[in-house]
Amino acid sequence: MSYARAERAALCALLDETGPDAPTLCEGWSTLDLAAHRRAQPGWQPRALGRGMSDALWLRLRAARVIMRKAPVGVELARSDEPPPAPSGAPTIRLTANARTPVVTVTGTPAELTLWALGRTAAARVRLDGSEADIRALNAARRRS
Numbered sequence: 001m002s003y004a005r006a007e008r009a010a011l012c013a014l015l016d017e018t019g020p021d022a023p024t025l026c027e028g029w030s031t032l033d034l035a036a037h038r039r040a041q042p043g044w045q046p047r048a049l050g051r052g053m054s055d056a057l058w059l060r061l062r063a064a065r066v067i068m069r070k071a072p073v074g075v076e077l078a079r080s081d082e083p084p085p086a087p088s089g090a091p092t093i094r095l096t097a098n099a100r101t102p103v104v105t106v107t108g109t110p111a112e113l114t115l116w117a118l119g120r121t122a123a124a125r126v127r128l129d130g131s132e133a134d135i136r137a138l139n140a141a142r143r144r145s
Contacts, residue, residue: 003052025122053111054109061110062095071098071138072137073130073134074096075097075098076094076095076105078094079108080127106126106128107128112124112125112126
């Protein structure tokens, strides 16, 4: 089964579970209105993804270099899960999205880092490490983009 097909199946199962009137992160919208958004449910937890899906998302995060090119600080993405070894033998757990100093490191699973990089900063479960001023500057820039 392809990753896309598996994700569609998981989405359908979740919609069956929550029903058409469940809230979403978009105020005033229900699952009927916005089937792709459901983190508004009380007690929600990120769905566990298989290693293959996580690795595919991690590889796609290279595009964050384009997304983060105008960031006011350096941005480094760090995996919090256990990645497989790279061809060199060492696992790749960090990705420089913007090579500036000072640097803010954003840590999370590839799925949560993807949400954060694509602008779903409030919904993503990530940790930002850096000075308070640098984190504020990065957050402000992400809200404007």
